[in-house]
Amino acid sequence: MGEWKKTQCNMCAVSCGLEMEVENNKIVNVRPDKDSPKSKDYCCRKGRAAKYYQDNADRLDYPLKRVGKEFVRISWEQAYSEIGAKAKEILDKYGPRTFALAGCGLASAQGEAPIGLTLFKKAIGTQYYYNPIGIEFxxxxxxxxxxxxxxxxxxxxxxxxxxxxxxxxxxxxxxxxxxxxxxxxxxxxxxxxxxxxxxxxxxxxxxxxxxxxxxxxxxxxxxxxxxxxxxxxxxxxxxxxxxxxxxxxxxxxxxxxxxxxxxxxxxxxxxxxxxxxxxxxxxxxxxxxxxxxxxxxxxxxxxxxxxxxxxxxxxxxxxxxxxxxxxxNTFVNMGDHTDENDPKVWHTVETDRAPVLGVYPEGVLSTEILSDNPEHLRVLFTSLTNPARSYPDSKAIEKALDKLDLLVVIDIVMTETARHADYVLPGKTAYEAYDFNMFQVTYPETVCQLKHPFIGQIGERKEDGEIWLGIAKAMGLLPPIPNSLYKAAEGDRVIYFTKLLMLVMKHKEYFDILPLIIAETLGKAMGSPTKSMMWAVLITSPLAGTDIIKRAGFTAGKKHRLLQLLPPLKKICIMDNVFQAVDDHPEGVVIGITDNDKENLRHITHKDKKFHLYNDVINDYIQNITPEKEKAELDGDVEYPFVISSGRHSDGGVNGVMRNPATYVYRQPYTLAMNPEDAQECGFVEGQKVRVTTRGGTLVAPVETSYQIARGYFFVPHHFGFTFNGETIGEGVNTLARSVDLDSITGNPFLRYIPCKVEAAEAVGK
Known part of the structure; x- marks a missing residue:
């Protein structure tokens, strides 16, 4: 019998509470955590399949460097040294607009984000950040x-x-x-x-x-x-x-x-x-x-x-x-509100696209790399993301990745994106390292959970936050830090905060890169830069000092009575106690309770505290949404008379994070799902392989018929076209999408609406 450990699911933003049985440093069983204040004895098939995600044939154990067409193992020292030197050389020659960051945190594990984003947005100075927000929300x-x-x-x-x-x-x-x-x-x-x-x-x-x-x-x-x-x-x-x-x-x-x-x-x-x-x-x-x-x-x-x-x-x-x-109410802001009309907000050089919540539309990434503009993207760092499969127009993305002057991939497996990289760095999962997820909401409660590592060290895998910190040092972007701050980090955290405050008052230029300094000092004392980020985001939480925290029963306590005479430091004392409670309870803690009647309107942030419904952009756009114009556009594509959705949720598979085909070994989730009447009119039978063609590309998949599917609207699951243990299963459905088929307002892609045609790829019975 193994030992049961409390954690959270790492497969999606919902992040249900789980218990995992660990034996010989492997996850052998998973069940929902009845003690979770968030999910309360509930989880789905994705969480139950976590062992296939954690332990599989494609896990990365050592840093790799591309040499010709092969990857060779190198040391962390060599990886940091070479990456730091190359990145610094390109930064000095071409400037920060040629750098971009992609991913930097799963939907369920964002502990690395404060460190990675600070490195790129503040220390390097680029605004170009690509994240799944830019393909969905x-x-x-x-x-x-x-x-x-x-x-x-x-x-x-x-x-x-x-x-x-x-x-x-x-x-x-x-x-x-x-x-x-x-x-x-x-x-x-x-x-x-x-x-x-x-x-x-x-x-x-x-x-x-x-x-x-x-x-x-x-x-x-x-x-x-x-x-x-x-x-x-x-x-x-x-x-x-x-x-x-x-x-x-x-x-x-x-x-x-x-x-x-x-x-x-x-x-x-x-x-x-x-x-x-x-x-x-x-x-x-x-x-x-x-x-x-x-x-x-x-x-x-x-x-x-x-x-x-x-x-x-x-x-x-x-x-x-x-x-x-x-x-x-989340315990940490999801990002920074960004106004596309603010002159300080960058627009992409080739496509003139602006960010939403600090994130640029992923559909334009390949165009921004392949551009001839002198400030086109030359350097891309990715973490826990796979643009070669998840972004629109997979072939264009792969071509763009090969054009980059430097591509560095941090991941736990050798993804399709990693196969194009100059350097591949092995990260840890949230079961091997500390991590947390900002989406801890069960309204009106706010739950906070720090995932604790319970899988021991394997190979030379590192926590992603530690990797970002190593790259910052190698690029010479971490300023001198006095030994006194390292020493303070080993003791009382509130006293450490006061020392940190004094350092910033003396060196105002340190303020923007505080997460790097905290990760280096408190992270070293805690044995985890990511764990130190949990403390940092809690003491700076938008909930700090509000009744939302007070209703959950948190007070400043009896320590630091003199410091509590200053209201800002009293808030720090309260939130430090919140952090300690979260650290002590890996199942999660309710840290905030919202008053329905009093606190909803705090989220209307216009100065007049009113909803603003009129918008010039929408005013222009909506004029075209008429029955006549919509019918003409919907009926007008004779060459591509059907529509396909790039992606389908089904109980037959899991998701792109999982990759491992062991999760559907007894099922065939890679299919083209269509209505039986469409199949009959096209002359297709169940299981027959057909070719789907769009303006972007083609793929072949076996037919699955179901009356759940609407007439003329086909579906192919998203989580295929992955090469796992040397075998590629199915085709990546985003080969069908084009990087130009984007919403004109925000640049979000039309991945659930791609005009297509279908034809037999093989005769019936073959």
Whole structure:
């Protein structure tokens, strides 16, 4: 029998609490953690398969350097020395605009991010950061920034007080994209006083559990929402009292909806008028929240989809209120709100794209590398990301990676991106090193958990935060640090903070790179730079000094009574106690409790504390979302008459983080899923291999027929085309996507809506 250890899942941002049985330095069993204050004895198939992620044939154990077409093992000293020298030479010659960072943290493990981002954004001086945010959420978070005032104000359902839960472009019952998703969906579905509504072209598993299924035509989400808002306004169902009190410019946006051809729009969407009317009435009279997902985030008009969905929340009085959609309080900010109109914010040199929440759209990365502009990207560092498979236009990405002057990859396995690298550095998983995840929200509670290592040292793997720190030193970007600060780090952390404060007062230039200094000093004392980052983000948390922390029972305690006479230091004492509680409880700790009635409006950050619905960019864009123009565009592609989604959630597989085919050895999840009537009309039979062709590329996959799939809308899972233990299984579906097929507002790709055609790749029976 092994020893059971408490941790969190490392497969997605939901990060359920887990217990793992460890025997001979290997994970041998996994179960949900009943003591987790977040997931409460729940986890999905991804977490249960963690042993295949942790221990597999492709794990990296030593630093590697490309020599010709081969990789050779080198020492960490050589890796740091050569990488540091090459990066510094390019930085001095071409400047920081030629550098970019990609990844730097899984959705479930962001402990390295403060160190890596500080190195690149502050020490090196580049703004170019690429992260999965830039392939999923740009339209959503951009819209939050315009309407609420901050891209950090991201709403989610108030599930404890909602009586209607809406899944829009989401199959959450299978995707597990929010906490305890299956349990929550069942609870709503089985409660006679509550409802589940799914808006999705497919009859998905979630849709089959729903009280109402809006089976709209693929790609018509914006048209449908515009029609719903127009219907609500025409019928006078909007929450006018809420609008009068909290909305700045409702009268200005009414013109977007008055006189709109509602019936014509619904006909194009394929939604019966009576069903839309019933849906609109529910939106106007019930307490509802929505879980949008990739069908909205990566579909046609994806930024407008999100903008109108947020507007729908506002005009029905369900935005940032109890029983509607609320903003959960995280213990660390997800990033920096960035305004594309701020002259200090860089735009990409070739595509003129701006960041959202400090992140640039991933679809433009290959173009920015392949550009002939003198300031094109020359250096790319990646950590725990695989652009060669996860970014649009895989072939262009691979060509771009080969053009770079320097590509350094930090990862746990030899990914397709790593195969193009100059240096590959072996990182540790969150089961081998300290780590944490910022998405610790079970509204109204905020949970905080520090993942503790329980797998012993293997090979020469290093914690990612330690690797970033080593690169900073090798580039000469870490300033001199007095021995007194190292000494202080070995003792009381509050006293250490005061010493750190005095150092910054003496050397103001140190302020911007404080995470590097903390990682070097406190990280050394703790034996982990990442663990020191947990302390750093807690003492600087946006929740510090608020009643949210106080309600969870945290006080300054009896130590440092003199220091507590200064309010800022009293906050530090409280948050240091929070850190200690988190460190002592690997199952997680509730560190904050939100007051529904008092603290939701703190997330409206416009100076007038009102929702701002009008936007010039949206005003121009929405004029084209009419029944006539949408029908013409949707019906106009004769050469590519079908649509394919790059990605599909199913119980047959896991995700791209896993890679390991042992998780689906008894299943065949690599398929082209289509409606049986489409298959019959095309002359295909179950299991027959067919070729999918788009303007971007082609792939071959066996047919899977299912009435869950909408007519004309095909699906291929995302997590294939990986080479594992020398064998490549399936093809990477992003070979079908083009880097030019991006939302015109934010640059988010249309990965869930790619026009295509299909043909037999082999005769039946072959």
């Amino acid at each position: 740009m339209g959503f978070w951009w819209s939050c920034g315009k309407i609420f005032g901050s891209q950090l104000s991201v709403p989610e359902p108030d599930e404890k007080n909602n009586d209607v839960l809406i899944f829009w472009g989401s199959n959450s019952y299978v995707a597990h994209n929010f906490n305890r998703s299956r349990q929550v969906t069942r609870e709503f579905s089985e409660d006679p006083d509550r409802m589940v509504i799914t808006v999705d072209p497919r009859l998905s598993e979630t849709a089959r559990m729903s009280d109402m299924h809006i089976a709209l035509r693929p790609g018509t989400d914006s048209l449908l929402i515009r029609a719903l808002i127009a219907l609500i306004i025409r019928e006078g169902w909007q929450d006018q009292k809420f609008i009068d009190e909290r909305v700045l410019d409702f009268d200005k946006v009414k013109s977007w909806f008055e006189g709109f051809d509602i019936e014509g729009a619904l006909k194009v969407c394929g939604v019966p008028y009576e069903q839309a009317r019933e849906f609109g009435k529910i939106l106007a009279t019930r307490n509802w929240g929505t879980h949008p997902d990739l069908g909205v985030f990566m579909g046609r008009h994806n930024t407008l989809n999100n903008y109108l969905l947020l507007m729908l929340m506002v005009i029905t009085g369900k935005a940032l209120v109890k029983g509607g959609s609320v903003v959960a």
